[in-house]
Amino acid sequence: MSASNGKNRSTTRPASAWSRNGSAPRVALMVETSQSFGRDLFRGITRYLRENGPWSVFFVQRGVCDRVPKWLKKWSGDGIISRVNTPDMRHFAAETRLPIIDLNEQLHGMGVPLLSNDHAAIGRMGAEHLLQRGFEHFAYVGYNGLYWSDSRRDAFAETACQSDVCDSYSCRAQAPQRFRDDTWELEMENVIRWVKKLPKPIGVMTCDDFRGLQLLEACAIAGIAVPQEVAVVGTGNDDVACEVASPPLSSVMLNSFQMGYEAAVLLDRLMRGETVDSTERLFPPLDIVTRQSSDVMAVADPLVFKAMGFIREHACDGIKVTDVLRHVLVSRTVLEERFRQLLNRSAHAVIVETRTKRVKELLSQTDLSLIDIADRAGFKHVEYLCTVFKRETGWTPTEYREQHGLKQNRPFQVGF
Template structure:
């Protein structure tokens, strides 16, 4: 690192925030920085929207600032170090910059994903990552350690193609095709961790291509809670939620102390994840009976319309009595209860996530009449649909 700049100037410190804003991870970090500045500022902030592929800001080399918070982009990491300006490194790609750093606790992320899948009864596990990135390798390391500590095994997919630093897939279709063959050949049910949400979306695509039911045969969990990608996925993708706002807050506090004359020790603060956003891709109990898993997939995919037990039995190729017996053995519940639960779950999502009137919610949830919906919903939840919608809209979801 170059020599230190002059002492702190009078007035608010001048701080550059060189953080990508194209994904939720970076935007959430910025929210954490904002909170710190509101509580402890003011700062004069230099900030502009950025993507992962943007070149260095043209003003950076000659900039006379007091501090920088940045994801240490490989394409200009030497430039930043050469400025001599106190800098906090947020990047997970280059973990040995020699600068003070604040990052997600990758080991905690992997362990949390493993615990989530094991709690759902899975005995077999897989991992889909980017082996050339350290953050992915660390997530795999802790995921596999947690799985193997219980005597289970973790299969690891070896990607067909290398990826660039910016996560650009050179051949999405080819990767999906090879992954679909890999997932087809593994025993099921299986709990799969994807190293991030975009890898998770790719895994879901591959499972559809392989005619593998998600979550009944393979439950998938990603990382980062990129909510748009997770909600657009089919089915919606569960995800470990990094505490990005805490990362931003800690980084701002660390920089503030250094700008005030504190030591620039190259320590790393590892921030544990907040928890898991559970969505449909892993919201399941592991089902080892393939007929029952297929039946559950049929229920999920047809929850928007009315159908009978006979139709389900015909789809899976067994008699009604056989289906009832195998369903109870595999799930400790009845097929009727599963259908009702699937429909009530769809009603809840439509009440919270849409503005549809109740008659439209009924039509999209397999209920012939609004009155039937209201009675079934009250029995299942103890509340009317209207009261449920009002309560959970304010709380951010069911």
């Protein structure tokens, strides 16, 4: 987590309800329940409350673009965590004395602590994912004029193309709400025409998973093969959107659980009368969840293509580079030269990358022990697995499971 160069102001709020009369503080959670991102924020908040004591929570089902509820102006509470990004929220924040933690990604300068996704890091991660698959052409689909979408686009273009030369498509609608309400079909014809004109093969990043859904549908209508001709990676890892997509959509996984947890920490401090720095706090994305929409290698070289197929199929069997050489029947010098030229990394690095990806899957989706995971991912010793995993990801296996594992993915529960 890092801080931006925003205004470095402090916010001091009155002591919370429990410090006055011993009762649980009354907290309004104005966070969307319609998408995985919002529900994961709730899970992070819930984790903090389980660990540190209850709040009396007020919330209703919300969409991303819902306005400030009318009841809030007369509500007698102690604190608010808000994802509302409409101008009326700015007015409310300026008028109220209630402590507020802001999680919106469009409005800035509300004078309260702001927690945001690191949009530049999101764009870079999407670009690196497609670069690793050998693509030489790139494009981006977003919402023109929305800060979070534009920030992801700019970082994607800079990373993928080393200059602002990536093709892009932006919705004519001014906000995602209008896109969902009445422009999906109207925009579809434009997206189809745009994607047909793109050079192939091409890697495309979308600003969110619902834009990714639309792009995949446009490719299906246009008869464009995904991922062979157009590989697509979305943003947000929304479980419903990514799995209902055809083919299933790869996506950047955001750190919404930790963001929710940290929002609860900060609000708790404010309600206790502490001073909290209002500088924006940025949360980098966690990882790419690779599904069929980008699970391809865009390499024309038949030797590298054959070697990559063998590695993907057998990396977790404990193979070495010598096994790859026996399969493709060339010298190590030739193989490594081709890999460096087309993929900018060695065959050994690809083997390690494939095994590491498998370890991530087993850590996050199973309760297997590290001994069993090492065996299934092609590592002879747990100690070596831990060393490689830390080097490749920056996490220990235990830390990764803590952040991404099954206990975080339990069915959503309320009742603090």
